[in-house]
Amino acid sequence: MSYRYQDLERWLLQGIEQQRWQPGERLPSIRELCRQKQLSKATVMHALQRLEALGLIAVRPKSGYFVLPPPAPVEAAATPPAIRPPRPVTVSDVLLDIMQRSAAFDLLPMPDTDERPRALVTLNRCIGRALRRQKGSDHQYYDEPAGSLALREQLVVHALKRGWHAAPERLCITSGCQHALFLALMACCQPGDVVAVESPGFYGVLQLLQQLGLKGVEVPAAGQGMDMDALDAVLQRWPVKACIVSPAFATPGGALMPIEARKRLMALADRHDLALIEDDIYADTAFMEIPDPLKALDTENRVILCSSFSKSLSRDLRLGWVSGARWHDRILQLKLVTQLASSRYLQQGVADFMADGSYAGHLRSQRTRLRQQRDQLLQVLNAWPVECQISRPEGGLAVWLELPLQIDTLALYHRAREQGVIITPGPLFSMTGQYRHCLRMSFAHPWNERRLQALQQLGVLLAP
Template sequence: MFSVGKVGLWVQIQKMLYFKVQIEAICNCYYDFCGNCTHMTEYRYEQLEQRLREQIRIGQLAAGERMPSVRQLSRDATLSKSTVLTAYARLEAEGLIEARPRSGYFVAAPAQSTSALTKPATSEPSIQPVPVSVGQVLVDIMEKGTAFDLLPPPPKPVHDSNEPLRRCLARALRRQSRLEQEYYDEPQGLLMLREQLSHRLAHGGSQVNASELVVTSGCQHALLLALMATTQPGDVVAIESPGFYGAFQLLEALGLQALELPCSVDTGISPDALALALQHWPVKALMLSPSYSTPTGACMPEASKLKILSLAKTHGVAIIEDDIYGELPFGLQRPRTLHSYDDSGSVLLCSSFSKCLSRDLRVGWIAPGKYLEKVKRLKVVTSLASSATAQQGASEYLADGAYDRYLRQRRQQFRRQCDQLQELIVEHLPMATACSYPQGGLALWLELPESVDTLQLFHLARQQGITITPGRLFTAQERYHHFLRLSFAQPWTQERQSALQSLGKMIANTI
């Protein structure tokens, strides 16, 4: 038995070893970041990751085979345990290996082949400004609460796995005095939240001070402020096609014209198409989602971001960047924002917690650059102030580190659910002709035979309690009638699988 003194010494040694491992992990994961340089040094965990990836690719490590233990690999390769764990975590995020409780790491089985489905071709919208009319369908979808689900929410609350968030919000509400409830929050939002947000934006490469941020009532509110600050009624706004239906709603409400640009389901907006459009039309603003845009899940390459930013600077065009899906890559590292490359203040970065954390937590933000003073005034006009309680709770949640832990779980969950959806499409919707293969976000873009009108299918599906999102919602033109956006935001329960199977039967009956 240890004496009390020896036990205390042993505890101290364990703490020292723990902090040593944490420091090693930070050092092994550190990237030397410079705004003028995109080179990244290859570190030891990357070398190990590449070696193991190649062994899996050529079959040297077969599906289902147990990976070497962290201790064994650390000893054999003369690497720290934190280096091995980092390499394993990155391979797990890619879906190449999987951790099994109390058993170790194993090579993941390859996903069911979806080779029968090609990718949708680059879109070909008519490149000319048009007024916008969204229609009633979107209102019907929102009334059902099914914008990212085939089925309406259950009548009884389900277990909430994000208990830390609930506790933070509850504590914020309990601590608020009656005197605080009698006053509005400052227009820019709670300082402690803006400080936390400035740290989060650094994950995407953006260097923004708390004084340069404005808290909003969700991302849609941030996009509204950005459009109001950069345009006047009648102006032309360039936008992705297919693009976010909420953006088209805003253009309609503000009396703006939409100039839709061709997009790839892999790489997003075509810089060449933008260059051509800028030669012919007086574009005032460009709205886009470089990271995992809805509905396609496209992620823009860094070279395209730089080219688009250069074009916008040359023509004096403001860029409104919707980064709401940027925190949802299937891997460990999120893409850089387009905003992170901007040194002129012409990019207005907008986002919120609604897609990553909670739809009900209406806390968003905007980094408006040179439009800061305009946006502050418009915030007062459109919403006066934001909920101090929600801001305090969100700020505490970020400060505790709970958000990063939650994101790691959600990213892996969404990757699995996306893979499962692609398998279910092959099984239950064999008539589908093409499908996007996103590497992040919450949705994919499905192409059906041209004889299928998904707007008519929407009304037919509603009669059976199923809600779909027709392709026509993602444009101001008469296009995408035979497309669907399908989301993998929810687990594929038996009920949802049955709904997808029923949808497949409805489509088969219309062909």
């Protein structure tokens, strides 16, 4: 089955690919297309807008639609990026090196404070107590593969505040969100399958695709999260098996996906029988209310929610979780096979920390701190002697900067490193080398005089 606008879209696409219309050339007008193809104006407009979303054509007011040139490897990144066909993911060694360093979100010289957030002291006390309460031969037993029931129950209570009626028996504890994403992809995909990802998007996901032999197709994402028009077009062109989205404060830009887009995503997933993998790791950093997860809309049991405490509490806990929807059993088996079990004393300690309200209290005080840190960062960036577009997220730990096209942030990375400053260059967030003129900047750490100064110097490096 196909719609009339799809037939037109396909016909136009073919024409562009076969250069019936050259780059720069005008397409037939809407009126001509209506007459020639016997279609309504709305149908023609719909097809044209979809090609526009794909970055293949552009509208010039009062002149019509023009064919865009195919993007050159670097410089063309300013034009809306064309969607490239699915491809095996390869991450260059340079990028891998940067990824490994940047995994620490290690933007600038480390803050020199020795003070720990009070919640962390409480957390460690809870873990220490759980350790001391072990007895007899507790150390001779593995935990069950799904993880501690006490912790899963606390996660369910936390999820309820966000409109998600989770069930402990449908959750599986993991060694962090990356482990959860790994299990999710292994459970719902085979090597060679096509997976749609956000662009710019999380580099850990790109590495996962590479290691699992999956093909990736990048769907543009910006201030509203993944672009649903673009995803729609992608789904019609290629046999996409799964789609990974971060509806809440996606890295690098921190977008929060609006409810309309979420509903459309669910409808698209139903129509194309997609597995939706929801990376929820930034949700608990929300400056206002914690947004509902996509999972709360999941009537067809197709949203695999992945998350962890790494962004909201501690990266050193190595505790995450996955709600595997229809792939739950397979995920449990994979968890068993990849690491047998998680640590019980640790899970018990974190469950205790949640049960006495410490986690909720920590999130409340953290959100004020994070918002201040974001504002301080934006203040310095806005004063940089260079024109740039900066995202202004309401959660997450970073902003996304689009700098003038001629700036190469990969080159900047090395120059900044020589000055002891670590930045995260744009190309890390794409498998097609896009975003060379972009940067992710973190506000995860408190600012001090030295760090703010380094930030200002970075701006000087960039000045024309």
